[in-house]
Amino acid sequence: MNFVLLNPLFTWLLPLVAAPVIFHLFLRIRKRQRPFSTLMFFQRISPRLSARRKVKEWLVLLLRTLLILFLLLALLRPVWYGVGSTGGVAQVIVIDNSGSMAGIARGDKTKMQVAVEAAQALIGGQREKDSVAVVLLVNDPNVTLPTGLTSDKKEKSELLGAVTRIKETEASGAIQQTFERAIAMFENSASPRFEIHILTDTQEVEWNKAPVGLRNPRSGTGVYVHRITTLATANANVAVTGLALPEKKILVGRKFPLRVELRNTSEIDGSVRLNWADDLGNKGTQEVPVPKREDKTVVLGFEPATPGIHWVNVWVEGDGFPSDNKAAAAFSTTEKRPVLFVGKDEDFGLFPMAISPSGDGRFSGLLPVFVTPAELVKAIDEKKPALVAVNWAAMGAVAGDSAAAATLKVWVERGGSLFVGPSSLGGGPPTPTIEWLGATPEPLVQAEQGFPVLAFQKGAAVFVELKDERGDIFLRNLKAFKFHPLKLEEKTTALFGLEDGRAFLAERAVGKGLVFTCGLALDPLWSTLPLKGGFLALAQSMALLGGEAGEENLVSLTAGDRLLTVPPGATNLHLQSITGNLLDWKGEPNKRPIFPLAGVYAAQLGAQTIYASVRSSPREGEAQFVKGATVPALGTVAHVVRTFDNADAILAEVRKLSRAVDFFLPALLLGFLCLMIEGFLANAKPMKPVAPPAKPNPLDGATVAKPDEFGFMKVSVKPPEKAAVKA
Amino acid sequence: MSTSAYKFLPPQFADRLRGLGLGVRGRVEGGTQGAHRSPHQGASVEFSDFREYVRGDSPQLIDWSVYARSDKYVIRRYQEETSLRAFVLLDTSESMAFKEEGAHTKMDYACYLAAGFMYILCSQADSAGLVIFNEGIKNSFPPVRSIANLRPLLLALEGIKPTGRSNIEDVLHKMAEQVKTRSLFIVISDCLADSTSILRGVRHMHHNGHEVTMLQVLDPAEMYLNFTGLAELKELETGERMVIEVDDLKDAYAAEVQRFIGELRKGCLDCRGDYQLVSTKAEIDDVIRARATMV
Known part of the structure; x- marks a missing residue:
């Protein structure tokens, strides 16, 4: 069971609760001062009235404070999950498919496989009235997912199938854009409750960056980060951080050097096998030792035999993390x-x-x-x-x-x-x-x-x-x-x-x-x-030295990037992989996807072809993960971070969360009640003093006889009754 | 004597008071022959009673007609008539400076009353003295019999500035002891003190044979609060402050004032004295006339 504030932004208004007290103590209504002859009569009547008035004042103050408190509580939307019951839930499952998810989670399973299993459990555990959608942290064009929430059983089944096709990429994810895509799915949903489940390893390079202007999700949305822990590996991690072509014209028949930059991002000395292959069928391999936390540059020699566009693939084998091991480069050669x-x-x-x-x-x-x-x-x-x-x-x-x-x-x-x-x-x-x-x-x-x-x-x-x-x-x-x-x-x-x-x-x-x-x-x-x-x-x-015509059609990118610019006026873009990951995408240039994996891609824009050399993101191999109870990348969005155990546990937790009590209405009603009582007390008629008991007149009940001959009148008085004497 | 110089006894005021008389209920002891009953017998036209002749009495006093009817020697006695000695006790405490609805401050109003009463007393050949007090006696003037001799008293009224706190009881006790002959004491004050203590002084006076006329001068705003809302009141005599919500207390205040006035009135009447509640809104002539015609 846990207590979540669905609109935590309003916690900034909590100091307002003290406003009535401040007004009462420091900003009282300006009193008119007037000299008066004596306070004697006030002192005689005020001990009673003043005490009652003070009690009333403090009561009104308390009620006003409670009124603001309850209104703020209503705005904060506190929800106590784990108790009560509620209707259907709209779930968006965000799967982190960035390169770091290729790391081992447990046994021989990668974090990606564990995340996919958890997503399958969540989708499989959906009730009939629930709806679900899956969003990928790296928008992989090779995986086609429904773009909105679905509650249809058949579509859920298809979604389950699509989830199995999700693989880790070699790119870094964009948290803010992904999260906003997720919350946008709730916009037209009629569900009373919304949940975002993020399955991730919380790698610091992505999750430790504070967002700028991150939108808050719709009220009633619970955000849960399921942190998949990473198993420490005994192997070093060597990443390919760059491929450097010479800053010269590359001519046919003239050998040129290709500099491969490697970095050991781990604390273990490593020795890896560096492989390369080009479009002409040439290939090679060599053993490269890379000490811990050091960079190393390996120079490979190439001699293109024909003019035109060529490419070379470089990859590393034998280290502990595969998603940062690849790079590819396209280059143009000319005749003598x-x-x-x-x-x-x-x-x-x-x-x-x-x-x-x-x-x-x-x-x-x-x-x-x-x-x-x-x-x-x-x-x-x-x-x-x-x-x-x-x-x-x-x-x-x-x-x-x-x-x-x-x-x-x-x-x-x-x-x-x-x-x-x-x-x-x-x-x-x-x-x-x-x-x-x-x-x-x-x-x-x-x-x-x-x-x-x-x-x-x-x-x-x-x-x-x-x-x-x-x-x-x-x-x-x-x-x-x-x-x-x-x-x-x-x-x-x-x-x-x-x-x-x-x-x-x-x-x-x-x-x-x-x-x-x-x-x-x-x-x-x-x-x-x-x-x-x-x-x-x-x-x-x-x-x-100097530039070469046609070189502007060669661009170098990191996995996760998209083509930065496309020629104005282009209407159709055709992306095709030349080497590496298979990709064949056609569409409008402004909807162009990112490149999720290393390789060389040809972007056909009318008569123009742009060649993109993509290398894997070297940051994905860094083994630092956010460990706290909050994730900086989610900024001020209220969220709960849980360490992922297994798919069954996450499903049980989600089922428990589906029962919740929303305190919005009770807080609102209590606030209204406070307002009513406060209004009654503040506008009540002034209290009257209690009159002192009247002294008995000894002549009460006396009878007066007629005057006698001397002119005297006889007055006879009854003795007072016992009860009257007591009074 | 030219009265135009006196602030509190202007000629028109004096003219309006001319012909009024001031009497007392009991017997008083004046220094000279006057119009008021004395506790003593003496030569006068007012028959008092008979008593048996004893050795040593002058035979001329024997009522021979009674002897003829009853064969007893009796002497006819006559009530002595004397002049009235009156003291005006004027409260000059700071609370007397209050003015809200009335035409004058309570002090000025009280001074007019004092001047008026002293003028009437001197006009009817009685003697009038003045005692100015607050916490104690500040200044006192022995009784004078003529209007001409009133001058220092009237000038003293003009120099009064309300200061200090009031202690009526103490002043009444002192005056009761100091003045040995039966006299009239006209107390002009707002009487804003504990009614029990004031009445102790009044009873002391009564016990010593004096007659007390209490004139309680109040501004109408003191009898019922004429303002509303939240107010911070500052007591004139002590400087003490109190914040009140007037609307809450208005009725309770008026009731308490009425209760206080009732206590004072009853206490004075119990001692055969006079009590008169005077509003500073009332015409001064009317107030004096009401007391003057009481006898």
């Missing part, structure tokens, strides 16, 4: 890409050789192509280069041609990379020049013995493949013999320069593309940079 050198071969020193050591694009996927400034516009349009390298002499010609300059700028803004530097043969800075380069060359500086060169921004993307394990850049002991120092603008980043701060290689982002401005020619006569082994990686990085 040309690098346009605007000018002659001898103008660029060793730069073309660094772009393609073999000269035909093997190994690097980049093919050098030499064009004149006049051919630049056409070449950009036709060849779709990865990089355009322009020497200063050619840049003057391009800058002088407004159409060529505009085409170049648009191309860079869309993701192209532009390299501008002096010719190996010498020559001054370009005249005219392009404003948006972000750096202006200054007069040449020379030194036969050379200037020591430093890398300024080691964190720059262009240096990513030039770092050793300690994070240092391979390019050491560099010397520059002659260079044009660069005067940098605000948003331009210096990459290489001298110890005194003078820079000769700088980078600037323009739109999605990059502009590299160099103050020296990539020729051994100018510096030792082209002679270093890392020079190839640096040159190719400059070509491969």
Whole structure:
């Protein structure tokens, strides 16, 4: 048996009960003061009247306090469950199907299986006049449930079947939205009582967050959280926290690294097997030890053989919790890409050789192509280069041609990379020049013995493949013999320069593309940079960095997310899984479901296809659960938290709860009674003093005779009776 | 004497009082020949009684006509007539400052009454004294016989300021002991004290042969509460406060006042004294006239 306030918000008004006392003690009616000759007569009559008046005053005060108390009680709707009887009950069963429910509850049963059994017991235990609905914490599009309460026997039977199909997802749930979906089901229900049963493990990542503006359920609703406890596991839990593709263009025939980020979220050292498979049938596996509470990154190498969209699946085996072990990534590859050198071969020193050591694009996927400034516009349009390298002499010609300059700028803004530097043969800075380069060359500086060169921004993307394990850049002991120092603008980043701060290689982002401005020619006569082994990686990085057309169609999500945006005007959305969980959903874009499981999904919106790479939610593996008697995620909603024992116990408890006494009407009647008595007392006629007993007149009953001859009258008085004397 | 200077005895008031007389029920002892009966026999025209002649009596006093009829020597005796000595006892306690419905404060009203009575007494060749009291005797003026000699008494009335608390009983006891000759005491007060104690003083006076006329001056608002609602009353003499719901107590209050007045009236009458309830709303002339015509 328990006592529940159905409208606990009104407890805030409880201090109002003290209002009559406060008014009585501190805010009495302003009295008129008046001087008076004597209080003697009042003191003679008041001892009786005053005492009676005071008793009356306190009685009225008590009644007023009780009146407010009973009215508040009526508003609070106290219900004593476990006694009495009532009509049908509308039940909404909220099943937590988030990833954490994959944990073991008891024996070999997962929490999800236990929750499903409890839900089946609740549905099976329904009486004829009861109605029921099931709501999932993670709205899994693979499980179809009725959208409202059902009291039909056949529909309940179907619901039982649907419940058996509920599996844990790899996503985190949204408590507030789910709860509001649950209470919305009661809106049109005619049942006198409503119950929400939440079957969950109360994992902290979901249930420990206070809601913002959570609606209170309809009055008469009891909310019961059945906490399914988690069995401690002896295995470590290693989660896949991310898949990182290189921030470069991925080209066919060019190997690229895929970084798999792992995290051991447990207090046990773990060793897991990391598996991967791609769309071309390539697969691999390796053992990865991950110490407790540590992150680990594993780099996998891939070499796409064909252009187009590819995917790779990564998953972990051998740990204690499966729902945070998966990730998938989709990526786009293109054929070999040309690098346009605007000018002659001898103008660029060793730069073309660094772009393609073999000269035909093997190994690097980049093919050098030499064009004149006049051919630049056409070449950009036709060849779709990865990089355009322009020497200063050619840049003057391009800058002088407004159409060529505009085409170049648009191309860079869309993701192209532009390299501008002096010719190996010498020559001054370009005249005219392009404003948006972000750096202006200054007069040449020379030194036969050379200037020591430093890398300024080691964190720059262009240096990513030039770092050793300690994070240092391979390019050491560099010397520059002659260079044009660069005067940098605000948003331009210096990459290489001298110890005194003078820079000769700088980078600037323009739109999605990059502009590299160099103050020296990539020729051994100018510096030792082209002679270093890392020079190839640096040159190719400059070509491969920057965006790529079509990349906006690749999105990376976590299970539980939905496509953030859809193109305006799209009317039909078709979601299909490419790898991983099976999903095939069609409908209006604004009703698009979440992705409940890891995998790669294709979202078809008319002619456009968006590829979503979804990984499991790593938070679901955290083994912290809300333990108190209340659940913060339910905010101010009155609820009861019970530790789940077994399905039979929950059914017995629910049957007991179905009997209840509602104190609304009794409280209201008592309040009305108080009001009546208070009104009677407060408006009663003033009391009159009790008159003192009259003294007996000795002449009462006397008889007077006629006057005698002397004029005297004889008065005869009867002696008073005994009773009169006593009085 | 010009009366225009007196606040409480303006000429018109004095004119209206002219011709009125004030008498007493019992015998009094005045210092001079007057119009009131004395307890002593003496030379006058008012026959008193006979007594047997004894040795030492003047033979001239023998009633020879009686001797002729009865052969006994008897002497005819006559009632002595004397003047009246009256004292006006004026209560000046702070409660006398109360004024609600009346035209004057009770103090002013009492002063008019005192002046009026003293004027009447002097006009009929009696003597009038004045005793001003509150907790005790504050000031006293021995009886004067002429209107001209009333001046200090009338001026004293003008200087009165109601202060302090009232103790009528004590004053009555003192005056009963101090005044040896049978006199008239006109007590002008609101008598807002325990009726038993007041009447003890009155009985003392009566026992000593004095005659008491009690004039209880009350504002109409004191007899019945003329306001309503919740009020905090402050007693003038003590400063004591009391919160009352007037509507609840109105009837009980009026009944209690009537009971008190009844006690005082009965007590005074029991001692052969006079009692007169005076409302400050009443015409002063009428009040004086009512007492003056009592004899």
